[in-house]
Amino acid sequence: MSRVRTRAPLWLLLPAAVVLGGLFLYPMYQLGLLSVLDFTQAQVSGGRPTRFVGAENYTRLFGDDRFWSVLGATVLFAAACVLATLAVGAGLAVLLTRVSRIPRLLLSLAALAAWAVPAVSGSTTWMFLFDTDLGFVNQLFGIEGFNWMYDRYTAFGLVGAVVVWASFPFVMVTLYAGIEAIPKSVLEAAALDGSGAWRTFWRIMVPMLRPVLAIVVIQSIIWDFKVFTQIYVMTHGGGLAGQNLTLNVYAYQQAFASSEYGRGAAIGVVMMLILLAVTLVYLRALRRSGEQL
Amino acid sequence: MRAGRRLLDAAAVVIALITVFPIYWMVLAAVKPAGEIQSLDQKPWTLAPSLDAFRRVLAVNDFGRYLLNSVLVALAVVLISGLIAFLAAVALTRFRFRFRTTILVTFLIAQMVPIEALTIPLFFLVRDVGTVVPGIGLNTLGSLVLVHTAFTLPFAIWMLRGFVQAIPDELDEAAQLDGAGRFTVLWRILLPLVAPGLAATSVFSFIHAWNDFLFARTFIISEADLQTLPMALLVFFKPDENDWGAIMAASTLMTVPVLIFFLVVRRRLVAGLGGAVKD
Numbered sequence: 001m002s003r004v005r006t007r008a009p010l011w012l013l014l015p016a017a018v019v020l021g022g023l024f025l026y027p028m029y030q031l032g033l034l035s036v037l038d039f040t041q042a043q044v045s046g047g048r049p050t051r052f053v054g055a056e057n058y059t060r061l062f063g064d065d066r067f068w069s070v071l072g073a074t075v076l077f078a079a080a081c082v083l084a085t086l087a088v089g090a091g092l093a094v095l096l097t098r099v100s101r102i103p104r105l106l107l108s109l110a111a112l113a114a115w116a117v118p119a120v121s122g123s124t125t126w127m128f129l130f131d132t133d134l135g136f137v138n139q140l141f142g143i144e145g146f147n148w149m150y151d152r153y154t155a156f157g158l159v160g161a162v163v164v165w166a167s168f169p170f171v172m173v174t175l176y177a178g179i180e181a182i183p184k185s186v187l188e189a190a191a192l193d194g195s196g197a198w199r200t201f202w203r204i205m206v207p208m209l210r211p212v213l214a215i216v217v218i219q220s221i222i223w224d225f226k227v228f229t230q231i232y233v234m235t236h237g238g239g240l241a242g243q244n245l246t247l248n249v250y251a252y253q254q255a256f257a258s259s260e261y262g263r264g265a266a267i268g269v270v271m272m273l274i275l276l277a278v279t280l281v282y283l284r285a286l287r288r289s290g291e292q293l
Numbered sequence: 294m295r296a297g298r299r300l301l302d303a304a305a306v307v308i309a310l311i312t313v314f315p316i317y318w319m320v321l322a323a324v325k326p327a328g329e330i331q332s333l334d335q336k337p338w339t340l341a342p343s344l345d346a347f348r349r350v351l352a353v354n355d356f357g358r359y360l361l362n363s364v365l366v367a368l369a370v371v372l373i374s375g376l377i378a379f380l381a382a383v384a385l386t387r388f389r390f391r392f393r394t395t396i397l398v399t400f401l402i403a404q405m406v407p408i409e410a411l412t413i414p415l416f417f418l419v420r421d422v423g424t425v426v427p428g429i430g431l432n433t434l435g436s437l438v439l440v441h442t443a444f445t446l447p448f449a450i451w452m453l454r455g456f457v458q459a460i461p462d463e464l465d466e467a468a469q470l471d472g473a474g475r476f477t478v479l480w481r482i483l484l485p486l487v488a489p490g491l492a493a494t495s496v497f498s499f500i501h502a503w504n505d506f507l508f509a510r511t512f513i514i515s516e517a518d519l520q521t522l523p524m525a526l527l528v529f530f531k532p533d534e535n536d537w538g539a540i541m542a543a544s545t546l547m548t549v550p551v552l553i554f555f556l557v558v559r560r561r562l563v564a565g566l567g568g569a570v571k572d
Contacts, residue, residue, distance in 0.1 A: 008384070008388060008475060009384035009385075009387075009388040009390050010384075012380045012381060012383055012384035013380070013381050013384045013385075013396070015376075015377040015380060015381070016377050016378070016380070016381035016446060016450065019377060019442060019443050019446060020403065020443060020446060020447070022443075023415070023418075023439065023440060023442075023443035023444075024403055024406065024411075024443060026414075026418070027411045027414040027415050027418060028406070028411065028414075030414035030417070030418065031410060031411060031413065031414045034413060034414060092308065095301060095304065095305055095308075096305070098298070098301050099298070099301050099302050099304075099305045100298070100302050102302075103301075103302040103303075103305035103306050103309070104305065106305065106306055106309040107305045107306075107308060107309040107312075109309070109556075110308075110309035110310070110312040110313045111309075111312060112555055112556070112559060113312070113313055113316055113552060113555070114312050114313070114315075114316070115555065116500075116548070116551045116552045116554070116555035116556075117315075117316060117548050117551070117552070118500075118503065118504040118523070118547055118548060118551060119504055119506065120504070120506050120522075120523040120526060120544070120547065121319065121526075121544035121545075121547050121548045122315070124319075124526065124540050124541070124544050125315045125316070125318060125319040125541065125544055126315060128318070128319075128322060128537050128540070128541060129315060129318055131535075131537070133333060134330070134331065134332070134333070134335065134537060135335075136318065136335045136337070139333065139334065139335055144333065165312070165315070222405055222407075225407075226407045226409050226410075228409050228506075228507055229504075229506045229507065229523075232506070232507075233506070233527070248407070248409050248410075251409075251410065251413070252409070252412060252507075255412070255413045255416075256412075256416075256511065261413055264413050265413050265414070268407075268410035268411070268412075268413060269410075271407055271409075271410050272406070272407060272410050275405060275406075275407050276402075276405075278405075279402055279405040282405065283398070283401065283402075286401075
């Protein structure tokens with residue numbers, strides 16, 4: 001097929017355009033529309049007409065302490081997960097470059113396995129491991145009867161551990177590939193000049209890996225900001241009295257548990273805008289790393 | 294130096310063991326007899342492995358049906374999304390046209406959209422569409438196929454683009470000189486050559502559809518028969534006493550196919566990611 005102006009690309013792109021237009025663009029428009037409507041159970045069942053309420057969903061949301069506390073928890077939870085994932089992933093990537101063949105293979109396979117486990121299975125397994133009475137961890141440390149889900153922070157901590165366990169492999173594998181791509185001579189020269197492991201990491205690897213790091217960081221932020229399954233399954237939909245709600249689960253509960261669809265949509269819009277900002281940073285990082293579109 | 298290396302080797306092995314430990318525990322709990330599961334003294338091994346939990350899950354709770362539903366949805370998503378992505382990838386690599394770059398950036402941004410936020414409008418969309426087209430409304434597997442096809446498309450297009458790009462232009466030009474039509478070039482020349490790329494892309498689409506919990510939970514509300522694995526698994530959680538043996542057996546059933554996939558495509562996975570990020 002030659003690179004001439006024809007109509008061919010149109011019909012080749014048509015199926016993709018139809019699917020994405022119908023299931024991405026249109027729902028995004030609908031999300032925005034719902035967020036400015038009074039839309040609850042009464043409207044869904046057709047009992048009352050939908051009413052345009054302007055910014056009312058937003059002003060009520062922003063005036064609600066609950067929203068701010070959930071937003072704060074989401075940001076802190078995501079930040080903690082991202083930092084832990086990066087620290088573990090980067091640490092193990094460096095470790096991989098310094099060990100013999102067999103341990104390296106074992107660690108990569110183990111990480112790959114953790115990566116492959118579906119979020120629901122991972123959540124249930126960790127719940128069993130940390131079960132109040134029957135959990136291996138509680139029995140091992142002699143703290144039987146301790147319920148990890150009662151306290152807000154231990155509950156978030158446990159969910160965070162599952163998230164990190166499931167997402168560090170991506171960081172590790174990607175950074176390891178990046179480190180392997182650094183010319184050996186550079187690292188040898190640094191070693192000859194008496195640079196230790198710590199110094200080599202911060203002064204040589206980090207600057208050379210900046211494009212890859214940017215991608216890994218932003219990707220992790222996006223993932224950890226919208227964790228849903230782990231929180232929903234492990235804390236049974238947001239924890240005791242909603243103490244473990246994050247923005248995503250909060251929007252879901254507002255819409256499908258309380259039938260406040262307009263309000264849930266407003267939360268969705270807020271989330272969308274936050275992640276859009278992060279995405280724009282991501283795009284700039286891609287551009288800077290020399291991606292040709 | 295040598296002692297230091299041995300220490301690092303040991304550390305790597307220990308970390309590997311800690312990482313797989315939850316998976317080991319899941320499979321172990323699935324084959325433990327009921328008495329050992331309820332024990333206040335959990336042993337990290339079992340001397341009397343039994344398949345009781347699997348039997349309970351598959352026979353009593355009809356898990357085979359949910360397994361089949363999950364497989365059907367995932368396979369349909371892989372096929373449809375792969376085909377559409379292939380056509381789009383060809384358009385985006387083999388032709389120059391206005392807005393090409395804009396379209397590419399749109400696909401990249403689409404990958405970042407928090408699809409969870411779209412649950413609410415998609416719920417109403419699927420509900421309304423269902424009144425016109427019965428196969429894809431609420432409580433149908435078709436609705437899940439539909440949304441997951443859309444969600445996997447941007448990444449699949451982005452990834453396949455790299456693979457199509459790698460096929461030299463001269464190949465299709467030569468075929469056209471020999472009188473092959475555009476259609477023939479597409480099916481007989483490009484499609485077979487991007488087959489490895491399609492395989493790698495399929496894995497991502499499959500896993501995405503397979504792991505989905507949110508949309509299965511939202512769309513399949515009243516037809517218990519049409520549940521997929523992640524939702525069906527939660528049946529074993531009971532307010533007073535969770536049936537851990539069954540939960541772990543079901544979790545194992547859900548994990549094994551993905552695990553096998555990952556190990557098979559191990560190398561491609563890393564290469565594919567590299568290709569998706571930078572090609």
